[in-house]
Amino acid sequence: MKNQMIKVYKDLMGQNSLWAEKIRLILKESKVTMINLIGSPGCGKTSLLEKMTTLFPGKRDFAVLEGDVETTHDAERLNALGVPVSQLLTSGACHLEAKMVYHALIDLPLPSLKLVIVENVGNLVCPAEFDIGEHAKVAVLSVTEGEDKPVKYPLLFREAKAVVLTKIDLIPHLSFNKDACLNYIKQVNGTVPVFEISSLSGDGVHSLVEWIYSL
Ligand SMILES: Nc1nc2c(ncn2[C@@H]2O[C@H](COP(=O)(O)OP(=O)(O)OP(=O)(O)O)[C@@H](O)[C@H]2O)c(=O)[nH]1
Numbered sequence: 001m002k003n004q005m006i007k008v009y010k011d012l013m014g015q016n017s018l019w020a021e022k023i024r025l026i027l028k029e030s031k032v033t034m035i036n037l038i039g040s041p042g043c044g045k046t047s048l049l050e051k052m053t054t055l056f057p058g059k060r061d062f063a064v065l066e067g068d069v070e071t072t073h074d075a076e077r078l079n080a081l082g083v084p085v086s087q088l089l090t091s092g093a094c095h096l097e098a099k100m101v102y103h104a105l106i107d108l109p110l111p112s113l114k115l116v117i118v119e120n121v122g123n124l125v126c127p128a129e130f131d132i133g134e135h136a137k138v139a140v141l142s143v144t145e146g147e148d149k150p151v152k153y154p155l156l157f158r159e160a161k162a163v164v165l166t167k168i169d170l171i172p173h174l175s176f177n178k179d180a181c182l183n184y185i186k187q188v189n190g191t192v193p194v195f196e197i198s199s200l201s202g203d204g205v206h207s208l209v210e211w212i213y214s215l
């Protein structure tokens with residue numbers, strides 16, 4: 001077939017950037033910081049948010065936007081602890097886009113908040129490609145995933161302003177080589193701070209929370 005009309009779809013991601021800009025504007029106006037937590041399914045993102053909540057019962061200045069493909073399980077877990085939370089369901093998509101986050105964000109009681117934490121859809125690849133207007137992407141990696149993930153999936157670790165190494169209480173039971181993991185992270189992102197935490201014991205969570213509130 002010759003001379004057929006070629007459809008060109010240009011700058012679809014540009015639409016995402018427009019929504020991300022709107023988010024940045026709202027966050028600036030309301031003086032709210034937004035963190036984008038990204039990591040594999042089951043790496044411990046919700047458990048970390050639960051531990052943050054129970055360790056600092058007086059702190060009620062953050063809300064959570066829960067991204068998942070299906071179910072409201074994670075939002076229910078945080079709702080049970082009294083955290084303002086909304087569930088964003090992608091119905092199949094492996095990441096959150098800025099337009100969806102924008103609509104959930106403007107429904108939050110922003111004047112009473114200092115911080116919004118977005119738990120992105122469990123995925124080590126796609127969410128890293130999307131700007132959702134956040135102040136910081138935070139990479140979450142659990143020790144059960146293996147030490148080489150930062151070099152196998154480098155984009156997230158390159159983009160991240162911090163890396164959270166979770167489930168460190170399990171290290172004695174694993175062949176996980178923590179030094180190798182830290183070296184791999186350094187290889188990809190030489191200056192990124194790494195927080196080693198256990199949501200089971202609460203170890204390391206305090207330093208992470210301090211860092212988040214210093215942004
Ligand atoms: N031993 C141990 N287990 C943990 C820790 N953090 C999370 N887990 C367990 O890991 C499993 C998954 O934890 P979640 O917090 O649901 O993980 P998630 O990253 O939110 O999962 P998705 O939202 O499905 O991507 C649960 O069985 C948790 O109890 C930890 O620090 N130590």
Ligand SMILES: [Mg+2]
Binds near residue numbers: 045046047074119
């Ligand atoms: Mg979760």
